[in-house]
Amino acid sequence: MTREPEQRRADSIFALSSGAGRAAVAVVRISGPESGEALKKLLNGKDLPEARRASLRRLFDPESGGPLDRALLLWLPGPASFTGEDMAEIQLHGGRAVVDSLLNALGGIEGLRPAEPGEFTRRAFDAGRLDLTEVEGLADLINAETSAQHRQALRQMEGGLERRLRPWREQLTRQLAYLEAAIDFSEEELPDDLLANQEQEVAALAADLRDALAQSGKAQRLREGIQIAIVGPPNAGKSSILNKIAGRDAAIVSERAGTTRDVVEVHLSLGGLPVTLADTAGLREAEAEEIDPVEREGMRRSRERAATADLVLAVFEATHWPDPDKAALALLGSRGAILLNKADLLPEGASPRDPEGRPLLLISAKSGQGLAELEAWLREEVSGELGDVLEAPGFSRLRHSRALSEAADALERFPLVEEVALKAEELRLALRALGRVSGRVDVEDLLDVIFADFCIGK
CATH class of the missing domain: 3.40.50.300 (P-loop containing nucleotide triphosphate hydrolases)
Incomplete structure (x- = not known):
């Protein structure tokens, strides 16, 4: 699911993505709608490199026309890029003067501005390229100090937690969709055993969440x-x-x-x-x-x-x-x-x-x-x-634990209420809590299940 911010940023950003200080190679990133035009200006008006193929080119200062460096360029048109936008990566020599000259040149191009901390990753999240757990995994990967932390962060960045969450969300969505159908389409022909096994399935799901919650403390200690x-x-x-x-x-x-x-x-x-x-x-x-x-x-x-x-x-x-x-x-x-x-x-x-x-x-x-x-x-x-x-993705942050606990609490209240509307509300609360872990929850999912499982309005 793609998340659109309230006001889509129209500007383009740039930043040094490699470490500061003298190095053999430095990497500068550009992202946004003006990325292609900015890269053309650095190339003195020449054509962009072929998409997703490294190209060695000479760069020039757009204002003075003077040479900046010979650099390896990657042109990454959106949406198949890290941020989901048009992107360019410039690998140049890592001398401080070389890097500063390029950053100053980019700062002089209209429509470009220096990126704020974490803004490339935020744009990747807004575009649906990463969920919240993958964003956190990326941060943990950068900060990992031991091989065990490295492995944990890599599993999370590659979607390990999302793969654990997905079947729980799908099961909750299905159960909630059944209840919503029973409420909203009571006059339609629905399966006779619609609610027969719900309490058993919900209880099993609550037990799964409690097991994951019990392991979350270890994952936090590993992190x-x-x-x-x-x-x-x-x-x-x-x-x-x-x-x-x-x-x-x-x-x-x-x-x-x-x-x-x-x-x-x-x-x-x-x-x-x-x-x-x-x-x-x-x-x-x-x-x-x-x-x-x-x-x-x-x-x-x-x-x-x-x-x-x-x-x-x-x-x-x-x-x-x-x-x-x-x-x-x-x-x-x-x-x-x-x-x-x-x-x-x-x-x-x-x-x-x-x-x-x-x-x-x-x-x-x-x-x-x-x-x-x-x-x-x-x-x-x-x-x-x-x-x-040590060998499986774990819920490694306090906010993960709180969300799992809220979801399990709601599911454990499910059999204690009798009205269908109240049962549906407990499932809805559990689904929202799980959705907060990854940032992925959508009412359209309910409609998809309702219309896929029941031929309502046929």
């Missing part, structure tokens, strides 16, 4: 990264462990206890999976008057971060285990592991255990002992947290 909090008493080696896993000095390490007073975050790829490691302030059990206000605030933030983390690593000195200070252990729950750091100082053959059977790893941030095992354990745990969404 945003698994949160791992490192907690423990002061001077246990939390910052050293963070630096070892990150492969750089992200946190300050000092012999002085209590160096970390705030949360220090590091974003990294762990076996291709997105992870945010948070080094937190040291926790200790003490009387309130013994803790200064800054340390108290740091401890509060540590507890807050641990409470919202997907996994918690509780770090202690191996020679002090079992540590009598249980402040960090209270945050561990069942969502992490105990790390006994400075294991190189333990007597030979020592094998500490946790009385409660929680995962316990012996490591040494100084010698590197146990770090490979720690990273392997983290990869396994993170993979488990993400589950099936």
Whole structure:
């Protein structure tokens, strides 16, 4: 379905589509009704290249007539283009002066203006070339930092979520069309079993939506990264462990206890999976008057971060285990592991255990002992947290979850109302909620089903 904005933009836009700064090649895009004329002016009045075939041409400044560059041109007439409009792509040398000269020349052409942020993609959406989930997938693809995020974004950009939504919308549209037909064409000849199986089908659809909703949290964590909090008493080696896993000095390490007073975050790829490691302030059990206000605030933030983390690593000195200070252990729950750091100082053959059977790893941030095992354990745990969404498109944004929840709520109210008109309204609400995910919902779909399934007015 093509979406026309309230007032169709008549102007044409241009922008540098590749990264700013010096490069071997830069890409400049033009889109809109004046794209062809603008390209002709850059070609000094010569004919446009053959559509969708790369052509090496010399470009000129339309105002001065001076040469700009030799560039590779692609002429992409609409509607078979990214934006659905006439488009041109210019691949030129990436020197700053070269790019600036071309942009200045385009800015001097009547009917052209610099594009606003995201305007090419907005025009693609307005033209029906992309739906909302594909637009979001494109944004996520640009921002992906790990291979798993890359795969998720690519599946979404290529229509993976739309393919999941389509059968649900079609089923809802069909059921709603039947109810609308029963209301509006009550005197016509309709199938006897029109409403017989509706409640069963609607209940099955509601269950499907609830299943998708249950998986949406994992998809969101894949998009945003698994949160791992490192907690423990002061001077246990939390910052050293963070630096070892990150492969750089992200946190300050000092012999002085209590160096970390705030949360220090590091974003990294762990076996291709997105992870945010948070080094937190040291926790200790003490009387309130013994803790200064800054340390108290740091401890509060540590507890807050641990409470919202997907996994918690509780770090202690191996020679002090079992540590009598249980402040960090209270945050561990069942969502992490105990790390006994400075294991190189333990007597030979020592094998500490946790009385409660929680995962316990012996490591040494100084010698590197146990770090490979720690990273392997983290990869396994993170993979488990993400589950099936690593291989299937997931609803990765909060607005997706809210829409699915609204649709499921409406379907679950469906059997609780008796009047056909109210039943139809619940289906209509569910259909609108699903339509908001992709931006595709049309009353014409109802008419298509009504007139296709019933020979009304024959």
